[in-house]
Amino acid sequence: MGASAGEPVIGLEVHVQLRTEEKLFCADSTAFGADPNTHVCPVCLGLPGALPVLNSDAVELALRTALALGCTIHETSIFARKNYFYPDLPKGYQVSQFERPLATDGRFTVDREDGEELSVRIRRIHMEEDAGKSIHDRFPSATAVDLNRTGVPLVEIVTEPDLGSPEDTRAFLQALKRHLEYLDVSDCNMEEGSLRVDANVSVRPGSGQELGTKTELKNLNSFSGVEKALRQEVERQRRIVSEGGEVEHETLLWDAGRSEIRTMRSKEESHDYRYFPDPDLPPLVVDPARAEEVRRGLPEPPRERKRRFVTQYGLPEYDAGVLTGSRALAHFFEDAVREVGDPKAASNWVMGPVLQEANQRELEMADFPLTAESLAQVVELVEEGTVSHRVGRQVLGRVLDTGRSPREVVEEEGLAQVSDASALEEWVSQVLSGHPDEVERYRAGEEKLLGFFVGQIMRLSQGRADPKEANRVVREALQRQGA
Numbered sequence: 001m002g003a004s005a006g007e008p009v010i011g012l013e014v015h016v017q018l019r020t021e022e023k024l025f026c027a028d029s030t031a032f033g034a035d036p037n038t039h040v041c042p043v044c045l046g047l048p049g050a051l052p053v054l055n056s057d058a059v060e061l062a063l064r065t066a067l068a069l070g071c072t073i074h075e076t077s078i079f080a081r082k083n084y085f086y087p088d089l090p091k092g093y094q095v096s097q098f099e100r101p102l103a104t105d106g107r108f109t110v111d112r113e114d115g116e117e118l119s120v121r122i123r124r125i126h127m128e129e130d131a132g133k134s135i136h137d138r139f140p141s142a143t144a145v146d147l148n149r150t151g152v153p154l155v156e157i158v159t160e161p162d163l164g165s166p167e168d169t170r171a172f173l174q175a176l177k178r179h180l181e182y183l184d185v186s187d188c189n190m191e192e193g194s195l196r197v198d199a200n201v202s203v204r205p206g207s208g209q210e211l212g213t214k215t216e217l218k219n220l221n222s223f224s225g226v227e228k229a230l231r232q233e234v235e236r237q238r239r240i241v242s243e244g245g246e247v248e249h250e251t252l253l254w255d256a257g258r259s260e261i262r263t264m265r266s267k268e269e270s271h272d273y274r275y276f277p278d279p280d281l282p283p284l285v286v287d288p289a290r291a292e293e294v295r296r297g298l299p300e301p302p303r304e305r306k307r308r309f310v311t312q313y314g315l316p317e318y319d320a321g322v323l324t325g326s327r328a329l330a331h332f333f334e335d336a337v338r339e340v341g342d343p344k345a346a347s348n349w350v351m352g353p354v355l356q357e358a359n360q361r362e363l364e365m366a367d368f369p370l371t372a373e374s375l376a377q378v379v380e381l382v383e384e385g386t387v388s389h390r391v392g393r394q395v396l397g398r399v400l401d402t403g404r405s406p407r408e409v410v411e412e413e414g415l416a417q418v419s420d421a422s423a424l425e426e427w428v429s430q431v432l433s434g435h436p437d438e439v440e441r442y443r444a445g446e447e448k449l450l451g452f453f454v455g456q457i458m459r460l461s462q463g464r465a466d467p468k469e470a471n472r473v474v475r476e477a478l479q480r481q482g483a
């Protein structure tokens with residue numbers, strides 16, 4: 001790699017909330033949005049005498065995450081106390097894993113838009129509990145604390161500093177999010193805090209492998225925020241270096257509202273967390289056979305699925321990328337292929353009308369009420385000529401509005417294409433008598449007006465006229481009139 005001066009070097013710490021019903025060490029609900037301080041108990045409040053019990057579902061999801069990212073699972077890992085004082089941390093410490101994490105040495109590879117591979121090493125993945133939440137806008141001049149989130153299970157994914165630009169970092173995170181969603185380990189909802197990102201940033205001072213002083217950038221809670229904040233920070237460090245100054249080791253906070261970086265604490269204020277093994281929790285022991293079982297049960301990851309769509313269905317790379325954008329969409333497409341029979345037709349319908357309907361209705365594919373059977377029936381109606389392509393799209397919308405089958409919609413709303421001669425004749429004569437000037441021009445040799453007449457017939461018939469038949473009938477009528 002030809003490293004040059006000023007080149008950004010970025011590593012990430014990604015906190016992912018695991019999708020469990022209960023907290024990591026107690027049976028409180030993890031549901032988002034409850035009234036403040038209603039999902040709490042002696043364990044997560046740290047009351048004297050309360051003892052934690054590890055949630056095995058959380059371990060399962062953490063294992064799935066680590067294995068899907070190619071990590072080595074350690075048979076024994078240790079929960080440690082990370083000690084610090086903060087109002088949203090009732091115990092005075094956070095249970096995390098420090099010297100002996102659950103998993104290490106993974107790798108995650110992403111397809112970049114330019115076709116290059118972006119391969120990032122995963123240094124470690126460990127389990128920990130979340131802290132509570134300080135709320136600054138509830139009472140004037142006072143801070144409120146909500147402890148519902150205290151003790152919610154997280155994994156922290158720590159990468160090596162392998163990312164070379166803000167754009168790559170964004171691409172990496174987007175692919176990671178999709179990967180985790182496919183694994184069903186987290187809902188990865190950034191707005192609700194289920195996926196939170198901190199970044200370590202430095203710029204290379206020279207052209208060698210030596211690294212500059214890094215800063216830690218916190219609170220990167222949207223993809224665009226990640227990219228914007230990193231761009232600003234890289235520029236800031238480059239400016240300091242080019243002016244002969246030195247970058248200070250500090251922790252910075254991204255203020256998304258103002259799109260600016262603020263200093264949170266300098267090195268002098270940095271914490272000593274006095275980590276030590278939690279005496280209330282035994283070591284976490286993972287039987288290698290269990291890890292192997294989890295590994296075998298992993299679903300097909302999005303990147304592999306995309307490749308398979310290209311080879312198995314002969315789809316263009318781009319289409320395969322769109323159709324594997326979420327697991328629900330990929331499932332729907334494969335169901336549609338089975339029902340429709342033709343992968344190209346299925347992908348045209350899914351990428352076009354189906355995604356448009358989903359967007360218009362602001363529905364995720366996971367909540368989209370159309371079945372592959374219904375879609376196949378619409379495609380069939382179009383292919384057998386019962387409805388035009390345009391009306392087919394309309395039928396799709398009505399199926400979603402009414403919950404009826406496509407054939408019922410066509411029948412009940414009289415949408416079937418009309419090739420019946422008398423109905424067509426009626427529409428044709430209405431259109432011709434309504435446009436005497438155009439008829440005149442057509443007779444004078446302006447034959448391209450034929451398309452105009454057919455268009456008017458389609459409009460008058462609300463799309464039900466069979467365009468081929470309409471074309472034939474209107475041409476005959478004009479010839480008759482001209483004779």
Ligand SMILES: [Zn+2]
Nearest residue numbers: 026028041044
């Ligand atoms: Zn609790």
